[in-house]
Amino acid sequence: MKIPSTSLSTRQLGGYVCSGCTRQLRRQRRSYATSTVNPDLYDVVCVGGGPAGLSLLAALRSQPATANLKIALVESQRLDATRNFQLPPTQFSNRCSSLTPSSVRFLEQVGAWQHVDQKRVQSYEEMQVWDGVTGARIEFDWPAEKRGQTIAYMNENLNLTSGLLKRIDELGGVEVLDGQKVEDIALGSETEDFDLSSWPVVSLSGGRKLAARLLVGADGANSPVRAFAGIGSRGWDYERHGVVATLQMEGPGWGGESKIAYQRFLPTGPVAMLPLPGDYSTLVWSTTPALAAHLKTLSPKDFIAMVNAAFRLSPVDLAYMHTQSDGQADELAWRSQHTNFDQHRIPQQVIGVQEGSIASFPLKLRHADTYIGERVALVGDAAHTIHPLAGQGLNQGQGDVESLANTIQYAVTHGQDIGVRMSLEPYNAERYAANNMLLGVVDKLHKLYAVESGPIVPLRSIGLRAVNALGPVKQFFMDQAAGTGVKIL
Amino acid sequence: MALFVRPSALRSSLPRDLIAACTISLNSRHFSVLNRPPPNYPGHVPLTFIERAGLAVGSAVISLANPYRGDLIAALGEATATPYFIYRLRDAMLASPTGRRILRDRPRITSQTLSMTYLRSLPPNTVGRVYADWLDREGVSPDTRESVKYIDDEECAYVMQRYRECHDFFHALTGLPVMVEGEVALKAFEFANTLLPMTGLSMFAVTRLKPAERKRFFTIYGPWAIRNGLGAQEVINVYWEEQLERDVEDLRAELGIEKPVDLRDIRKRERARKKAEKEAKERSGDSLGVN
Numbered sequence A: 001m002k003i004p005s006t007s008l009s010t011r012q013l014g015g016y017v018c019s020g021c022t023r024q025l026r027r028q029r030r031s032y033a034t035s036t037v038n039p040d041l042y043d044v045v046c047v048g049g050g051p052a053g054l055s056l057l058a059a060l061r062s063q064p065a066t067a068n069l070k071i072a073l074v075e076s077q078r079l080d081a082t083r084n085f086q087l088p089p090t091q092f093s094n095r096c097s098s099l100t101p102s103s104v105r106f107l108e109q110v111g112a113w114q115h116v117d118q119k120r121v122q123s124y125e126e127m128q129v130w131d132g133v134t135g136a137r138i139e140f141d142w143p144a145e146k147r148g149q150t151i152a153y154m155n156e157n158l159n160l161t162s163g164l165l166k167r168i169d170e171l172g173g174v175e176v177l178d179g180q181k182v183e184d185i186a187l188g189s190e191t192e193d194f195d196l197s198s199w200p201v202v203s204l205s206g207g208r209k210l211a212a213r214l215l216v217g218a219d220g221a222n223s224p225v226r227a228f229a230g231i232g233s234r235g236w237d238y239e240r241h242g243v244v245a246t247l248q249m250e251g252p253g254w255g256g257e258s259k260i261a262y263q264r265f266l267p268t269g270p271v272a273m274l275p276l277p278g279d280y281s282t283l284v285w286s287t288t289p290a291l292a293a294h295l296k297t298l299s300p301k302d303f304i305a306m307v308n309a310a311f312r313l314s315p316v317d318l319a320y321m322h323t324q325s326d327g328q329a330d331e332l333a334w335r336s337q338h339t340n341f342d343q344h345r346i347p348q349q350v351i352g353v354q355e356g357s358i359a360s361f362p363l364k365l366r367h368a369d370t371y372i373g374e375r376v377a378l379v380g381d382a383a384h385t386i387h388p389l390a391g392q393g394l395n396q397g398q399g400d401v402e403s404l405a406n407t408i409q410y411a412v413t414h415g416q417d418i419g420v421r422m423s424l425e426p427y428n429a430e431r432y433a434a435n436n437m438l439l440g441v442v443d444k445l446h447k448l449y450a451v452e453s454g455p456i457v458p459l460r461s462i463g464l465r466a467v468n469a470l471g472p473v474k475q476f477f478m479d480q481a482a483g484t485g486v487k488i489l
Numbered sequence B: 001m002a003l004f005v006r007p008s009a010l011r012s013s014l015p016r017d018l019i020a021a022c023t024i025s026l027n028s029r030h031f032s033v034l035n036r037p038p039p040n041y042p043g044h045v046p047l048t049f050i051e052r053a054g055l056a057v058g059s060a061v062i063s064l065a066n067p068y069r070g071d072l073i074a075a076l077g078e079a080t081a082t083p084y085f086i087y088r089l090r091d092a093m094l095a096s097p098t099g100r101r102i103l104r105d106r107p108r109i110t111s112q113t114l115s116m117t118y119l120r121s122l123p124p125n126t127v128g129r130v131y132a133d134w135l136d137r138e139g140v141s142p143d144t145r146e147s148v149k150y151i152d153d154e155e156c157a158y159v160m161q162r163y164r165e166c167h168d169f170f171h172a173l174t175g176l177p178v179m180v181e182g183e184v185a186l187k188a189f190e191f192a193n194t195l196l197p198m199t200g201l202s203m204f205a206v207t208r209l210k211p212a213e214r215k216r217f218f219t220i221y222g223p224w225a226i227r228n229g230l231g232a233q234e235v236i237n238v239y240w241e242e243q244l245e246r247d248v249e250d251l252r253a254e255l256g257i258e259k260p261v262d263l264r265d266i267r268k269r270e271r272a273r274k275k276a277e278k279e280a281k282e283r284s285g286d287s288l289g290v291n
Helices: A005-012 A019-030 A051-062 A099-111 A157-171 A222-229 A290-298 A300-310 A313-325 A328-337 A392-411 A421-449 A456-469 A470-480 B007-022 B047-064 B070-081 B084-095 B097-106 B116-120 B126-140 B154-174 B181-194 B199-206 B211-231 B246-256 B263-290
Strands: A041-045 A071-075 A096-099 A123-125 A126-131 A139-140 A154-158 A174-178 A183-187 A199-202 A209-217 A232-247 A262-266 A269-275 A278-286 A350-354 A360-368 A377-380
Touching: A005 A123, A019 A290, A041 A051, A041 A099, A041 A199, A041 A278, A051 A071, A051 A157, A051 A392, A071 A209, A071 B181, A096 A099, A096 A392, A096 B246, A099 A157, A099 A392, A099 B199, A126 A456, A139 A456, A139 A470, A154 A157, A157 A174, A157 A360, A183 A222, A209 A222, A209 A262, A222 A377, A232 A269, A232 A300, A262 B181, A269 A421, A278 A290, A290 A360, A300 A313, A300 A328, A300 A350, A313 A328, A313 A470, A313 B084, A360 A421, A392 A421, A421 A456, A456 A470, A470 B047, B047 B070, B047 B199, B070 B154, B084 B097, B084 B154, B116 B126, B126 B154, B154 B181, B181 B199, B181 B211, B181 B263, B211 B263
Parallel strands: A041 A071, A041 A209, A071 A174, A126 A262, A209 A377
Antiparallel strands: A096 A154, A123 A154, A126 A139, A183 A199, A199 A209, A232 A278, A232 A350, A232 A360, A262 A269, A269 A278
């Protein structure tokens, strides 16, 4: 869509001076002014080349109505490494995310899922979740008529972004400005050609200036776009870190072909073991920053023992083993003899940890006050950050993107300016409450299970067992987690 | 769609599962008296819930009538230690490095493992010597301890055994004698420290004390027991076998235990005072009679 300069110049001086005269005036004044770089005009400028930003661009380019928008992508990292992402089948990146069936359906629609290396994607059909203090357990497995249905897909974030980039390259038409930092975002100025005073202009480290009809912030939790738009973001830090690692298991899992995800709620935070293809699994262990730092100092042998212990031993044993500088393997061997656990309902033994894959990141809850501003929209982590215990972070971003892409498409097909607040309002209305509810539920779950003793502990165990026994209620939660259930908000 | 209720599935599986879910299981093993499962460790007697309750009530009543039935007090301790208390004590041991070492090594205190001649040869201020002196003074032996039978978890059974075998060391450390008054005071201390229900139930023995003894309990030993029991570290975590040559005052200071007034001394003085009063009375009576 080319920017019609006549309509712009008409707007800048209102109806007071005829457009021909204004243009004349501008042109005359220009000869005296020092020459400044005029910004390039774009319909959509997306800051941030993560999963959310890339899916938005792929979605816009793949819909006929929005395929002709002039689009630019700004990303501070070089994207070549991501585009050519390749690892041997025995190695996995430590940053993995779960994709719900509804996110995958969207990615298929966009045409990106076909470019994701399917040999590196692992679906799982069952989930075992239990309370580390009481052992109360909930088993998410589908009833007979739906057996074998996927709950979610585990995928490396790099595999997804690589697939999205390939899809964008295939579609073409997106100006990719990678390896360029955003130096400044400010409102444009009035020139004789057009009035950009309500348009955000992004200045890049390479010297380019991009004026955006719609500036999309997909630039992560510390979003410069959100800061530019003056949108506040509220929330709290959990005082927890998520420790991630790629693990090698003793076998492909108890379910054989059908894989199982495991999560155990410890008083320090949940620890999850999620299946990857073959004998591999990815770990997400949320724990206090001090314990996370300690885990990272352990030798591989003791780290493996700690991970095995996290799914087997009592919180008392774990607390003690966290104080040891080494010898966890020995401690685990002894305590395993005196601890009761059903080994077929917990993950198989970990036998190896991929070198260099142990890392950690701080966990927090953040929610922007709104997802939209005048000529600004926020998606993904720029809009919200969630505790990873339900594996919903990336999926919320995909939900945002789908909604925003539909909103833009509606605006384009109805002849609206895609950047104005009124056009963006449906996006905010559709996503804000739904995201807010999910953020709240996950936050309360974290807090509920952070309690170590007292009356809450037996009560939550009764609750969990009751949900486990009440088939329809459990089914409801599973459908919600898979993104295929009824829409509540 | 998600809230669609499948009536057939509901009818078949709901009641049983829901009842199972909502019952706080007191004993994970359910069996009938005729099909008693094999023991979890040598000497283990698996009990049903009803048997356990009967054992608790019976042993409590009879041991209150006859406080010298050590076997019944032991049975009461085992019958009331589950579901929660013995696990708490085990976890207290697991949380301490020394406690973990004890659980790993599983040392036993008998006259074979602790040589009395060695203990008597230690300097008088050491833990071992104080222990030996206390055994000699009270005329008891470490071999009089029952072995644990009614606790299902094999590790918790050891914890109970350890508590029982350490009991004499607690006596020695506090200097409290084995007579009912001394036992009640020590049990009060143990209750505040270990939370084992049997030690708390033993408080009913206060009703059997003489008025003067009861007054002493409520004014001297009871308050001492609560203050020290709550304030001290978990005494179950002391590796006594390694502390034998240590200065006893040093160990008391480390654990945060004050030695109470010597009960035998008080009783002796009280007796002497009573005797003196009686004599004085008799003398005054005599003198009155003369006048």
